[in-house]
Amino acid sequence: MKFLKLLMLLLCIQQFAFAQKKPNILWITYEDTSPQFIGCYGNKDAKTPVLDKLAAEGIRFTNAFSTGTVCSPSRSTLITGVRTFEMGTGNHRSNYKIPDFIHGFPYYMQKAGYYTTNNSKTDYNVANPKEFIKQAWDESSGKAGWWNRKPGQPFFAVFNYMDSHQSRTMTFPYPKYISSVINELPEADRIGENDFAMPPFYKDSPEMRKQFARVYNSIKLTDNKIGELLQKLKDDNLLDSTIVFCFADHGEGMPRGKTNGIDYGYRVPFIAWFPSMYKNLSPWKTGGIVTDELIDFEDLAPSMLALAGADVPKYMEGRVLIGAKRAKPVDHLILSSDRSDNGVDMVRSVTNGNLIYSRNYYPFINEARYINYMEIGDIKKQMRKDFAEGKLNPLQKSLFEDRPTEFLFDLSKDVWETRNLVNDIAYATALQKMRKQLDDKLKASKDIMFLPEYELAQISKTTSPYLYRLDNPKYPFDKIYAAASLAGKRGAPIVKQQIGLLSNDNKIVRYWAALGLRSQPFNLLQPYKKQILANLNDNYPPAQSTLCAVAYAAFKDTQAESNLKKLIKSDNELLALMTINYLIYTPNREVFLSTIQGLLSNKKLAYNVQSAGRDFLRSLDIHIDESESSE
Structure with missing residues (x-):
């Protein structure tokens, strides 16, 4: 009996040590949000105390980017670690075949001993989603969380919040917005229609302000719910052993942001928080650190595997951001935007954080292009009405006009992307450099999205677009x-x-x-x-x-x-x-x-x-x- 008791004690100590050696990891994702609307990113009109506190204690990234501008392509890269223009997952909810050897990255974390949960959005844009989800997660549901793991088992848990999704900010009928957002907020938390500055490419009118206030209130509700989740983590005595990553799935869901291949569509708020137990794992240190290191969603899967002590598959080409195998920072990123719902498009972009260059392959389709799910929103109707009545200034009107072949914006001077610098001689050298960077990457990757979607569907009947692009005679x-x-x-x-x-x-x-x-x-x-x-x-x-x-x-x-x-x-x-x-x-x-x-x-x-x-x-x-x- 003494021997058995001693053995059980040793096993408990071993489990405790294992849990301490391997950190818990919590991902908090929220929808359709650009950094410009978060307090810690400089917006004094926003009410985001939870996110602001997390940033004050952790690391705030100023140059974090989604690899796409709409949810399912972005999540495709997040879950697989493979860019959409290499996987063939760039078109929104297309669900084309991917190779059998590619799994959702939590699959590899399970093999490293982690309990993996998703609460609860998937939308991964791959074929056979049920099997894919089953392999990736121990549990994926609205009830999933760290609470069902084995004693001492480290966890990787994802929680996704829909409250800032464009359904709440623009497409729900206004009464539904009131019931699902405003009525969920204490009166002191609500942000009035005249309590913020309007981005300059929207008309500053009472009608538009009524609609745009939805953005601020929806983000406030999101902030409250993130606070509740972090409090539960603390109540379960797990805050001191859990690394937290908190970020949006792509840029702002209002017109010109989501679905558009410019900074307003790509750039996301991104905060990492390390408890004292694991501060040594942060290459950026902690405690209100602000970093301009360039990161994108391709980097997250290999970085989580490195944190978990799991091997990174060769097909993951993103940077490992954390640990002994941390890759060197890069000086630019390649981003992409393709079809969203029924609205076709194709944009390829390069950013170094300060400048963003975008190449438009469908310039005859404007930035305010028709997408049914956006057209039902009152703000889009108001914008079209103002345009038809000649009430928009040249910048606001440009959203309804043909795009140029190329955009070049200097975000350090023009955060709202109001001045296209393609023809500015002062930026000629930078423009040529970014054009070459784009060409080099697309050629090296053999961007499979240069096939019409009709062809991608045909290919997926027999193989995957990912593998097809590597076959030179065929492609x-x-x-x-x-x-x-x-x-x-x-x-x-x-x-x-x-x-x-x-x-x-x-x-x-x-x-x-x-x-x-x-x-x-x-x-x-x-x-x-x-x-x-x-x-x-x-x-x-x-x-x-x-x-x-x-x-x-x-x-x-x-x-x-x-x-x-x-x-x-x-x-x-x-x-x-x-x-x-x-x-x-x-x-x-x-x-x-x-x-x-x-x-x-x-x-x-x-x-x-x-x-x-x-x-x-x-x-x-x-x-x-x-x-x-x-x-």
């Missing part, structure tokens, strides 16, 4: 990228090159040639009308859809019109979505109205195609029933 990236690099650039010499590429033997090259022509001034296409019309029946559907959209927009061609009407009704959801998106931004589009209306009568219509159809009607100022919405 000649340099050849495709040469054509894609012309897209968005304007001018007669570029048009001539794109016309020549319409007869290329590579179908993806032809698609990019057509897409590039859509951004050209239509008068530059007139000399090439014969060549364009001769290719309207291209045997590759995405190329056909794109070129027909060009031919109808530039020439009102009847054959293009006929083809487009057939493509709108395609059984292939992605082909129909592509075609409708082109038409939303096409002049003289009224001729497609009856076809779109007929399409919307189909109750089995895919959600994104239905949403694009509704946006087409909105683009013609046709009233529609907006009772249907989704988070």
